[in-house]
Every structure is written in C-alpha cells, then in structure tokens.
Amino acid sequence: MVCLRDEDRYRMATPRRRFLRSALTDLDANLRRSGSRLFVRLGRPQEEIPAAALAHRADAVYTTGVYDTASLESDRRIAASLKRQGSAWVMLKDTVLFEGKEILAASGMPYRVFTPYRNAWVQHRADVPPPFPAVRSIASPSPRVGDTTLHRVPGFGSPCERGGESAASRRLKEFVRSGLDSYSRKRDLPGIDGTSRLSAHLANGTISIRTVYHAVREKADRAKTEERKSIEVFINELIWREFYYQILANFPFVVEGAFREEFRRLRWSDNEEHFAAWREGHTGYPIVDAAMRQLRIEGWMHNRARMIVASFLTKDLHINWQRGERHFFDHLIDADIASNNGGWQWTAGTGTDASPWFRIFSPVLQGERFDPDGAYVRRYVPELAGLPSSVIHKPWVLSPGDQRAAGFALGVEYPERIVLHEEERNVTLDLYRNRRGSSGRRRTNPKEVS
C-alpha cells in the first residue's frame, strides 16, 4: 500500500516523478511475484492510511522514521487513529543508523559541529544495527473501497529504469565491486561517474542504509590500505547524512530558516531574472550552467556541483538559499529534507559551522580544479564543447576571433556572465558583515583603534 498526495505529486519535477513511479512499479512487480500486489490510495496520509488499515483489517502498519516537524505531526495523528481502531503502529529505525538522541556529547547535548560528531559516531561503530530480515510471506488481499492501482494514477510520466528496489540492489553490488576502491580519488570530479549513485535509493526507500553500510564495511575488513582509505571516505559521507538527520531531529527549526540566529535577517536579492538564469543554466559561468542543466535533465547533480551552484546563488546572486533549497527539493530524485537543508545551510554559511559565511567559491577556480579537462561542461553545455580546456571555464577571455574559431560567439550561442564574480564577492562580504543591519554595532578594527 502506498499513499500519494496530489500536492506532492504535481510539485515534483518530471525526473523525480518518474523515479518514484519506477520504484513503485518495481515494488508492484516484486509483490506480484509473491502472489500479492500493490494498492495505491490518493489523498492525505492522515486519513487514507487509517482508512486503508480499517478496510483491510490490518494488524499493524509499518513505517520508517521521520524527523521533520510536519511528518512527525502527521505520523502522530495516524498512530492515534490506528490505536483507536486497534491496529498497531510500528516504526522501524531505517532512515538512519543512529537517531538524534543516540549520539550525544558528554554534556548530554547534541553535537552541532561535524568533526566531533563523527568522532563520537565512529566510537559507536560496533553498535550499528544489522539489516532487517527479509519479509518471509506476504498476504494477497483484494482491493477495498478507495484502493486503486498504479497504472490508474495520472500525472506520473513514464517510468525510468533506474528506480526500484531491484535496481538499487544491483547498483549497490556494482558500486562495492568496482566503484568503491577508487571512490576517494574520483568522488569530487563531476565529469567522472565516481560516486555511489545510491542517494536516490536511500531517499526513496528502495535500499536500506543498513544494507549499504554493512556491504561496505564487510569489504573494508578484507581490503588493502589504499582501498580501505576509500571506504573510510565513503562512510564519512554516510556520517554527513547521519549528522544532518541528527541536526534536523534535534533542531527541527532549521527547515524554517538559518540555524544560526544572526543570519535570519539577511537582506536577499529578489532579482527574478537572475533566479531564472540560475534555474535554467544560463548564467554565463560554464560550470554553474552545466550543473543546473544536469539537474533539469537528470533530476540529479554531482555533489561538488551542488556546492558550486549553491555558492553561486547565495554569494554571487545574493538570493535566499531557501529558494535554492526548494528548487533542489522539487527537482532532485534524491530529495531529502535533512541533507538538502544541511547542504544549503553549509554553503550559505548560516548553518552549524563556526563562521564560514565568507566561504565563497570562485566558479572559475572550482571548474579548473574539479573539472580540469572540461568533460562535465562539454557534456551539459554543448555550445562550449569546441573550446580548449584552458579556457572552457572562462570563455569570456577569448577574443571575438578566437570565439569564432571555437564555433561560438559570446552573447549569441552562449550568454555573457550575468554578474561579475569579483564584484559580487565583495557585495556578499559586505552583506554578511553588516548582517545585523544599520542598527547593529559596527565592528572596529583593533589596529585602527590603537
């Protein structure tokens, strides 16, 4: 049984809808192999799930943990209704390996900084719970009033082959077999397929974090030092995920705004042309445009690219990071409240780090460092494919003659830069420095005083 809300379904961008649909299609197929099938209900979970449980006389409803306020409230209502009806509500810990209150500082307070959290997390390594056992048998109920089937649900688009539990298992096997060893070397290069590509499966519930963790750990035990390093780096990324879930659980207000109070009143730009150029991938900065086009086309973006475009939106266009967070959430097939919010706050400098608001990525340097041969740009910005690697991240340095020779013209096939990074960088420094507004106390340089 799956319950779908129209508001979610229609807000999702096409790749995300298709990924979800293929996950459900695969689930239906797997159920049918066991003589059962998937039923769908359309509406609000608070009403539909108790109604379905009643109609099917369910002994219990199983779910996995949620940690944002809205979902917690929804689950609380469902659990109350089920209790009245005499059904059990069973929450399985499968969204994370450790929940918010399981790893705390010696003071009893939750961690707010990643590194101490990671150190504590590693101390708990032996207590990571094992994967859940497979379901042994499954009932084959007949439909009740309100039940429908997947193919009768409109607005889903066609399925894509990447989604689903079967694809997730294959992907994990393949990654552990051939991708994991080189993960630390390749994971930061967006032009290379060097990441696990498991995030969408984790976010859509088509693979368990427990399964991923233990598959990877198991390989570490028999790996050479070089490979073990790679596995450590991968597990570190899983711990980032755990960290942001822990932040969400303990500080649920982060979904409403900045973690740090002093950054809640920043004055952001409302330049809609800039926001549209960012969304469509027409900013004139090749690495930014490549990334935003990848998101549109695939519903996925390489993590390094996510940091670059997030820095560009907030630090070069001065647009509220929450608008970017929303855009990502609607488009990403791996949309995940905790990681998405944590990542945006990290880049915007409003999050848990000490004071990184001056962390401003240069789109040119990031491109040259992490896409040195321009493969990523060439793939998603084909109008620049003819440029030599030395200038592909800064096409504006080419003279009009050289542009013609490379088969494009700035301002015609590919846009001029919508802003100048060097200038906007200084604007951002001022914006964040004066974050308390004109009423705030100006900080004086001690050297100037003495």
Place this chain on the structure above:
DNA sequence: TGAAATGTTGGGGCG
C-alpha cells in the same frame, strides 16, 4: 568540503 591578500623563505642571477 574557499579564495585572496599578505607574509616568509630560499634559491638563483647579478653586480
């Protein structure tokens, strides 16, 4: 898991 500005060092060219 920045980047730029500023400071320091050390080697080579040269008078």
Place this chain on the structure above:
DNA sequence: ACGCCCCAACATTTC
C-alpha cells in the same frame, strides 16, 4: 665571496 633583488613556493592571515 657577498649582498641585493627578484620571485616562486610555501605559509599565514583575512575576508
């Protein structure tokens, strides 16, 4: 041989 300058390379500070 020596000091001076230049500057690349590296380190530190600042935003």
